[in-house]
Amino acid sequence: MPAKSTDTKQEILSIARDLLKKVGYNAFSYSDISKQLNIKNAAVHYHYPTKEDLLADIVNTYIEDYKQLESGLAHSTLPAIDKVSVFADRYAHLIDLQSICIIGSVASDFYTLPEAVKDRVILLTNLVLGMVANVLEKGRTNGELFFAEDARTKALLIMTNLAAGVQLARITGKKDFESIRTALIAQLKK
Amino acid sequence: MPAKSTDTKQEILSIARDLLKKVGYNAFSYSDISKQLNIKNAAVHYHYPTKEDLLADIVNTYIEDYKQLESGLAHSTLPAIDKVSVFADRYAHLIDLQSICIIGSVASDFYTLPEAVKDRVILLTNLVLGMVANVLEKGRTNGELFFAEDARTKALLIMTNLAAGVQLARITGKKDFESIRTALIAQLKK
DNA sequence: TATAATACTTACTTACTAATAAGTAAAAAA
DNA sequence: TTTTTTACTTATTAGTAAGTAAGTATTATA
Numbered sequence: 001m002p003a004k005s006t007d008t009k010q011e012i013l014s015i016a017r018d019l020l021k022k023v024g025y026n027a028f029s030y031s032d033i034s035k036q037l038n039i040k041n042a043a044v045h046y047h048y049p050t051k052e053d054l055l056a057d058i059v060n061t062y063i064e065d066y067k068q069l070e071s072g073l074a075h076s077t078l079p080a081i082d083k084v085s086v087f088a089d090r091y092a093h094l095i096d097l098q099s100i101c102i103i104g105s106v107a108s109d110f111y112t113l114p115e116a117v118k119d120r121v122i123l124l125t126n127l128v129l130g131m132v133a134n135v136l137e138k139g140r141t142n143g144e145l146f147f148a149e150d151a152r153t154k155a156l157l158i159m160t161n162l163a164a165g166v167q168l169a170r171i172t173g174k175k176d177f178e179s180i181r182t183a184l185i186a187q188l189k190k
Numbered sequence: 191m192p193a194k195s196t197d198t199k200q201e202i203l204s205i206a207r208d209l210l211k212k213v214g215y216n217a218f219s220y221s222d223i224s225k226q227l228n229i230k231n232a233a234v235h236y237h238y239p240t241k242e243d244l245l246a247d248i249v250n251t252y253i254e255d256y257k258q259l260e261s262g263l264a265h266s267t268l269p270a271i272d273k274v275s276v277f278a279d280r281y282a283h284l285i286d287l288q289s290i291c292i293i294g295s296v297a298s299d300f301y302t303l304p305e306a307v308k309d310r311v312i313l314l315t316n317l318v319l320g321m322v323a324n325v326l327e328k329g330r331t332n333g334e335l336f337f338a339e340d341a342r343t344k345a346l347l348i349m350t351n352l353a354a355g356v357q358l359a360r361i362t363g364k365k366d367f368e369s370i371r372t373a374l375i376a377q378l379k380k
Numbered sequence: 381t382a383t384a385a386t387a388c389t390t391a392c393t394t395a396c397t398a399a400t401a402a403g404t405a406a407a408a409a410a
Numbered sequence: 411t412t413t414t415t416t417a418c419t420t421a422t423t424a425g426t427a428a429g430t431a432a433g434t435a436t437t438a439t440a
Contacts, residue, residue, distance in 0.1 A: 027216040027302045043418055107357035108298035112217045123360045153369045159349055164350035167297035171315045179343040233388055
């Protein structure tokens with residue numbers, strides 16, 4: 001008696017998302033996924049014929065997730081600094097999950113990725129950067145945030161701090177990430 | 191007629207270093223290396239019995255390289271801002287080689303790395319961060335550089351900008367890295 | 381000149397990878 | 411109630427991975 005297909009497919013996706021962020025695209029296999037679900041290797045192929053299909057779906061779910069976050073932030077009345085903190089918190093949480101951000105993960109494996117996925121990754125990355133830049137620009141206009149660079153550049157600075165900060169935390173510990181987080185929030189306040 | 195062993199070993203090391211930075215630890219094989227040198231797979235195993243041995247030697251060469259850079263910078267009379275630029279230039283160069291920095295590479299693959307290597311990676315990372323922090327602290331003491339954070343934190347901020355900037359350049363192009371580079375140099379001047 | 385070490389090649393093993401074909405039981409649709 | 415679809419399992423394939431054992435030239439040493 002097989003479980004509802006959509007459940008299994010969602011679980012595959014969820015496990016694959018975690019593995020991608022934990023060990024990267026080239027270091028997880030269909031077997032890693034199937035073992036966690038107590039199903040066979042071929043069952044994963046039933047839902048995702050190729051690993052490329054699976055990766056594409058993972059990236060697409062992140063695009064959807066970030067679109068939702070974007071519209072959530074756009075309608076939110078949170079102070080701009082708290083919106084930035086939302087991002088910082090998300091990255092801090094990755095450390096506890098022994099993960100890095102997907103963009104960092106796929107960037108590291110970029111030249112081994114299927115071509116079709118690269119375009120979706122580019123879309124995802126610009127979505128995230130654009131969203132952060134918007135938050136920053138609005139915050140500056142409202143007199144809530146202070147920075148000298150153009151908004152895109154400041155978004156690049158902050159997101160690279162966070163993304164590499166999470167990677168670095170694997171090596172030197174979470175304390176370094178917290179120093180980064182504290183510093184970049186402080187910078188925006190003056 | 192086999193070539194001088196040390197030559198082959200050095201070439202293996204050099205190719206492996208490049209592959210590590212290009213595709214990561216899990217995405218290159220002994221076959222990738224042997225093909226480039228027109229030797230057999232087993233010849234690589236002769237010089238490096240296991241992939242762990244090879245990775246350990248790679249990390250150790252980077253430790254040596256950075257120790258040399260450290261003493262070079264310590265004795266240099268270059269303005270502090272130019273010393274920072276040395277780092278930025280190194281990272282910019284990685285983009286042209288389709289590479290990312292080793293620390294970023296091994297951080298992404300950290301949980302799939304052999305245990306013995308992790309300690310050397312920690313050493314390497316703290317070496318680099320310490321060196322940058324030293325340059326920054328000296329520069330501030332001399333009135334050449336300006337920043338509000340403690341030197342370690344500012345080193346973290348700059349190195350995460352550079353490391354993730356190089357990764358991001360794979361996705362969105364080198365222009366974003368140049369924005370980052372320009373901004374962080376400008377920040378240090380006022 | 382004999383011996384030993386060096387730097388390989390040939391040939392192989394074990395283990396895993398993504399992927400597929402064919403079969404099966406349960407559920408849904410006709 | 412029959413048929414079809416769904417969601418798998420079983421079994422297999424072709425390819426590649428790291429790693430090894432045994433053999434072979436070449437070079438260095440005694």
